[in-house]
């Protein structure tokens with residue numbers, strides 16, 4: 061007869077999570093966990109941290125291995141059957157170029173952040189949860205690279221995503237967001253990534269990319285998306301738990317957390333401008349408009365969340381009202397700028413088709429035909445006359461979000477919005493009051509920001525000509541950049557579709 065008894069789930073959970081912690085004796089605990097206190101957050105009892113998932117490491121490995129087996133089976137089938145030929149249109153591929161260039165290495169940065177937390181939290185519950193999330197995030201980066209490597213065989217813009225992420229101007233938007241979070245303390249990191257990003261704003265990433273992929277016939281992206289989304293439930297729970305835990309530990313924590321909510325709402329919202337542009341312009345088959353998505357996922361769902369959090373003394377993030385004022389212009393301003401700088405991008409840009417413009421007029425009855433359609437029509441005429449417009453000068457970047465200052469005044473969509481402030485004798489520039497406030501809260505951090513355009517002017521980016529800078533950024537000039545019309549992607553796509561049509565006829 062065996063003397064070992066099988067452990068019950070509860071006991072196993074206790075032994076394999078909380079039971080793994082101990083009080084140090086050779087060194088004081090405060091020295092072993094130095095990051096816990098420097099943000100000013102006060103924690104009195106770590107045992108109050110709730111782990112709703114009660115997942116132990118051994119069960120975690122089992123689930124994840126099973127998911128990976130299924131995912132890679134589907135990816136293999138996709139590759140063997142030339143799945144890329146089933147997408148709606150080759151323009152679609154540019155939205156997943158943006159995903160690989162901007163999001164995949166942000167997943168890796170999230171991994172780095174959670175590894176740090178897995179070491180630095182004094183409480184065992186959040187340490188174990190952070191360790192699992194660290195593994196989730198590196199798995200996301202890996203599965204995305206694997207899934208999209210198939211597209212790399214057939215389309216431009218996929219081959220140099222690491223270098224692009226580090227060097228290209230529009231990718232410094234997500235990069236600087238994650239690096240800002242990584243270099244904050246552990247509680248701010250969780251508020252930034254788990255709460256603001258994964259809890260409040262996650263639908264605005266997931267829905268457009270994953271539903272967008274499904275609508276446009278991209279089964280590879282749909283599959284890695286769903287494989288990642290089952291982790292997301294755990295991540296979102298951690299995001300809400302950290303807010304409640306900090307709030308319940310000490311009333312002194314409330315104003316600190318509110319300041320982080322304000323900051324990370326605005327930073328997250330600004331980063332989502334890339335998604336707004338993708339939803340309205342880059343998906344040949346549209347899911348919904350940015351304005352509809354913002355209404356549904358932020359104004360309604362986010363509004364209800366902050367009503368609920370009011371019992372702790374929290375309020376809506378500052379400048380939420382500005383985001384609502386901007387919803388009818390957000391994607392249009394962004395696409396206009398990317399189109400402008402389409403010579404310096406690792407993807408293609410284009411003028412929307414007339415059917416697409418009709419869709420925009422219907423979705424944006426108060427702005428599209430008044431402000432944006434005439435400009436697109438003008439650029440279209442110019443292009444047809446052989447004068448495709450590419451801006452050759454460098455834009456003024458915002459010191460905080462690193463987006464070119466292309467946004468307009470909250471109350472006047474015809475006036476560019478600029479803010480500036482002086483610090484230690486230097487002038488710093490911003491796209492909005494939101495970004496200007498963030499700078500004033502931590503000027504010593506943001507004066508160190510590495511702004512791509514400034515780096516180019518300082519001579520740190522491969523040379524003085526645009527061609528040299530693009531090469532240095534990993535762009536194959538004439539292949540990855542410029543208009544979709546006349547691109548290798550367009551020519552190949554038409555050839556393949558023609559071939560498939562002929563093969564079908566013969567068969």
Ligand code: FE
Pocket residue numbers: 167170196197200288
């Ligand atoms: Fe992730």
Ligand code: ZN
Pocket residue numbers: 330458459460461462463490491492495
């Ligand atoms: Zn900004």
